[in-house]
Amino acid sequence: MTALMVQGVTKRFLGVTALDDVHVDARPGEVLGLVGPNGAGKTTLVNVITGHFGPDEGAVTLGEQTLTGAPIERIARCGVARTYQHMRLLEGYSVIDNVLAGRHQAFKGRVFQLWRVRRREEREQRAATRELLDRLGLGDVADVSVSSLSYGRRRRVEIARALAAQPSVMLLDEPTAGMTPAEAKEIGELIRSTSREGLAVVLIEHNVALVSEVCDRIAVLDWGKVIKLGTPDEVWADAKVRAAYLGGELL
Ligand SMILES: Nc1ncnc2c1ncn2[C@@H]1O[C@H](COP(=O)(O)OP(=O)(O)OP(=O)(O)O)[C@@H](O)[C@H]1O
Numbered sequence: 001m002t003a004l005m006v007q008g009v010t011k012r013f014l015g016v017t018a019l020d021d022v023h024v025d026a027r028p029g030e031v032l033g034l035v036g037p038n039g040a041g042k043t044t045l046v047n048v049i050t051g052h053f054g055p056d057e058g059a060v061t062l063g064e065q066t067l068t069g070a071p072i073e074r075i076a077r078c079g080v081a082r083t084y085q086h087m088r089l090l091e092g093y094s095v096i097d098n099v100l101a102g103r104h105q106a107f108k109g110r111v112f113q114l115w116r117v118r119r120r121e122e123r124e125q126r127a128a129t130r131e132l133l134d135r136l137g138l139g140d141v142a143d144v145s146v147s148s149l150s151y152g153r154r155r156r157v158e159i160a161r162a163l164a165a166q167p168s169v170m171l172l173d174e175p176t177a178g179m180t181p182a183e184a185k186e187i188g189e190l191i192r193s194t195s196r197e198g199l200a201v202v203l204i205e206h207n208v209a210l211v212s213e214v215c216d217r218i219a220v221l222d223w224g225k226v227i228k229l230g231t232p233d234e235v236w237a238d239a240k241v242r243a244a245y246l247g248g249e250l251l
Pocket residue numbers: 013016017018036037038039040041042043044045
């Protein structure tokens with residue numbers, strides 16, 4: 001497993017500097033929180049890492065691999081998976097088919113294979129996906145349409161789909177948005193236990209209590225700049241953070 005490094009990334013949209021010389025890293029086995037007021041640049045940073053936007057300046061690397069400016073599919077195949085602020089599930093398809101889609105996307109075109117070998121791989125992938133669904137508490141709905149699931153379970157399917165690609169880095173954009181506190185707590189526990197298996201998780205999250213509980217380190221963005229990067233205690237004790245984030249009324 002390899003670390004994600006963002007070095008000196010700047011991204012401008014017409015008159016807006018959405019990211020301004022951003023330096024952050026996410027280490028294998030840790031959860032890195034990405035927090036900050038609305039419009040601070042959190043989603044833009046995720047979009048630059050995943051190749052949805054190229055940066056104007058700076059570099060993104062994963063171990064020895066340079067991701068800067070690479071197409072989205074290549075970055076995904078390098079081991080970067082994500083979920084979106086607004087869910088993008090294949091409506092009307094089963095949970096297992098949605099999750100398998102994540103797996104196929106990551107592995108497609110990898111090698112030319114005989115039909116027989118492909119059939120065997122497909123069976124193996126289905127079995128591995130069922131195991132993953134069991135682990136995420138979705139085993140009982142594997143063959144059910146995602147459209148009929150509760151909001152919390154649909155969010156879980158999104159995470160399962162990202163994990164199915166066996167990433168080194170998983171970027172989660174507000175995975176607990178719209179959840180009940182109990183559902184959010186469960187997702188928090190899931191994120192933490194998943195990271196402990198060795199992947200780096202980058203978590204955009206507005207829920208301060210959850211982010212403090214789940215994250216090893218937190219990067220605070222404000223107006224496109226990282227104003228603090230440290231442990232939850234270090235971050236929330238920082239005067240600049242308190243001033244920028246929720247106008248000083250943090251905890
Ligand atoms: N595609 C785009 N075109 C123009 N401006 C954009 C684009 N994407 C983001 N921006 C601008 O960049 C800035 C950062 O936006 P971004 O969505 O990254 O913030 P955020 O921290 O994720 O906010 P939120 O918490 O509200 O999701 C904002 O001023 C936003 O309007």
